[in-house]
Amino acid sequence: MPPTFRHSLLLCTAVTALVLLGARGVSAQDSPAATASVTVNGKTISIKYSAPSVRGRVIFGPGNLVSKDPTYPVWRAGADAATLLQTDADLMIGNLAVPKGTYSLYVNLKNMEAWELIVNKQAGQWGLTYDQSRDLGRVPMAMSKPPALVETLKYALTDQGGGKVELLLEWVYRHTTVPITVK
Secondary structure, three states: OOHHHHHHHHHHHHHHHHHHHHHHHHHHHHOOEEEEEEEEOOEEEEEEEEOOEOOOOOOOOOOOOHHHOOOOOEEOOOOOEOEEEEEOOOEEEOOEEEOOEEEEEEEEOOOOOOOEEEEEOOOOOEOOOOOHHHEEEEEEOEEEOOOOOEEEEEEEEEEEEOOEEEEEEEEEOEEEEEEEEEO
């Protein structure tokens, strides 16, 4: 093999590898893994999710990105794999009894002004795989508008004292909360 051809082949291989690694790195950063957690009375509650960013896209509203999901109007409440709720304690999420364990969280967007948090007994699936027959239940979410655009999806679990926790989900121009009581 002539030296110039060999050098060209090596250069092509190196460039291809860099492009693939770069694309992989960008893809991994599109919706990075995130966790929200709180410990109350020695028991931990955590939410593990992928946090997408708006990046100029229409997320909710006419012709929105989320409506293209095959599970719409049920949304995976994050990106990539289904959002996971793990709890070491029995909980009351709103008026729904949730035994300790691992669950998937989805949000029903049928009414864009009155979302419902869905606690699903199936865990570990891809976010676009939703089986309504596995729902433990649904809970209304209190909704308000943040003062500014929330670029990256965010969950927070905040200890309110007395065994009470607030679950927050906010993204774009939506700020939603659900009360949790640790049993």
